[in-house]
Amino acid sequence: MIATLLKISFTNLRRDRVAQAMTFLLPILFFSIFANVFGAQRDPTRKVNVALADDDHSPFSAKLTKALIAEGSLAVRTTTEKDGKGEPLTRDSAEKLVRDGAIPVAVVLPKGLGANVQLFGNDPNAVKVQLLADVSDPIAPQMVNGLLQKVSFTAAPDMMADQGLKMFTQYGGGLTPAQQASVDQWKTQLEKADPADGTANKVASSVGLPIEMVNVLQPSPVNGDKSLISFYAAGVGVMFLLFSCSSGAGTMLEEEESGTLGRLLSSRAGMAGVLIGKWTYLWLMGMMQLSVMFIWGAVVFGLPLAAHVAGFVTMTVVTAGAAAAFGMVLATASRTRQQLGGISTIVILTMSALGGSMFPRFLMSETMQKMGLVTFNAWALDGYIKVFWRDARLIELLPQVGVLLALTVVFMGLARLFARRWETL
């Protein structure tokens, strides 16, 4: 009896290509995508792009610049355009590169750094090197921070020796009772340092180049530290939007089976009317779905929706439109509801993984990032990230809006093409 049941099941599987793909192809596909995503993080040859603005123009800043350029793990850009073209970077132009997402981190050597460099001590008034960071890449700024400390010592050994001596005479000297007390105080501070609460960093940072980390993507207090929440609201929202659009468009397959579609096509609506009617419904439903997701994010997780309403509405209108059209393509290309279920699961999960819905694209290798651009998700997420992270003006959303609108038109064209088979129902 068991053998008969097994035989039936395996025969069904052998003849069901979608089930085979779901069983064997999808896991392999996902494994490959994530292996590429995480494998790339450990690529030792991958250089971190850094913008460097030398506003100081001192011998010290020149040495730091030279040393940073010589660092094998950094790709340093000192001009407004690539390959040394354009104007030398200033703080503003470097910040713009980070804001625009062209470069994840910028090092600014402010005026007066060389004249007042302080490698030891904890003077709050010391001139500090600024690290303008894009929070979307949590790794690059930390890496550049460490390298800056390294080059600050190796690039200026004279200053190091000079200031080290000063420190020795300040804390060492003949170890008079007063000196001893001073050293003891410092040591006490070091002993009290607790890596868990950040005091270790504070104490450690009192030795080395004073660096101030500036998150240029959170210039206003409204964003707070909610950037990742907006990323996941968009990522998860777009992925489920695709699923719901695919499922919603799939009602056409049920209507085909029940004969309702044939009746609709015989009515005044016609094929174009039916497709546009369905798309409009999915579009409206998609906008509602994304709105619910972001409003929930705002109410429960403090997502800064109110400060970005115009951008959110713009992106939601075009994203829902394109997702609705994509659902129409999947439904019109499928022969049955079951086939649609299988195909849409494979396509949407793959697109979501590549397009950054599950794992941020900016943490992927450049090749993977470029591959991701063929997906619908990537453009939608880039748009939402621009709105919520980069405080982009509406005009700056033009590439994403343009691509999503174009995709909508292309998808609807494809859906119309695939729907031709229904005209003879």
Added chain:
Amino acid sequence: MSTQATSSGHPLAQALEVRDAAKAFGATKALVGASFDVHPGELLGLLGPNGAGKTTMIKAIAGRVGLDAGTIKLFGREVTRTDARPELGVVPQELAIYKLLTARENLTAFGALNGVTGTTLRDRVEWALEWSGLADRAKDMTKTFSGGMQRRLNIACSLLHKPKLVLLDEPTVGVDPQSRERIYEMLAALKRDGVSVVLTTHHLEEAERRCERIVIIDHGKIVAAGTMAELVAKALGIARVLAVQLGEPLPESVALPNGVLTDEHRVVLRVNVQDIARDVPARLAEISALGAHVRGMDVTGASLQDVFIALTGRELRE
């Protein structure tokens, strides 16, 4: 233009004229020069074996399939595939209604999709609910309806725009005799209002009883069209069938005499007779000569089944 004289003598356009309709799907020829008419206000049965071309014909009339050749005229107006057909109502074989909508919501939606609006739509929905006997269930979701009720609503949904010609594809399939009776009463009411009705069915006895004229299509061509009497005369050339009941099944090894047909159990033999007095004794003698024991006999008028089989043959159509 084919015309029919009215009682006042004025020529009246046919409700439907199909001329030399041809349609092929790849190598499969679905229609090969089919021609027939539907008179205004008549109930016509379009019959044929599976794969004969009925569905393609209905789709072509409904504008769902473009003909490769031939013409279709609705009330004298030649129509192409893309032309609007406001005078036509098409009832699909499937239960093409929304199960989660109520009867009233379904009717309203399909009325609106066919261009009926405002108070006209409300009036037509009320009419349709009454006509289909669903007024007391107007507010119920149709998924709670019986098969017969769903079938009636399915028909009503195609009539909101007051079509003058209604095509029904198997309107009584899968329903009980009571519902079938009700559906034919509904169609008779339509006919009384001057609506022309064309239906396809595999219930030959029903078609014989209900339809004024019958068109039989096979292999993409119209093989016969007319009243029952005309079809019998054309197909069989006689008005009687001799049915002989045998005492035991006729062995497979025994060959049947020319013109004699048998049922699947080989216990009833049927043969057409032209002249009862002359042919019945002769045929009975032939059958006795086969060694069969004759238990009884009937001489009846030919049924539509006899005509259908005579015109389309006995081979199974897949």
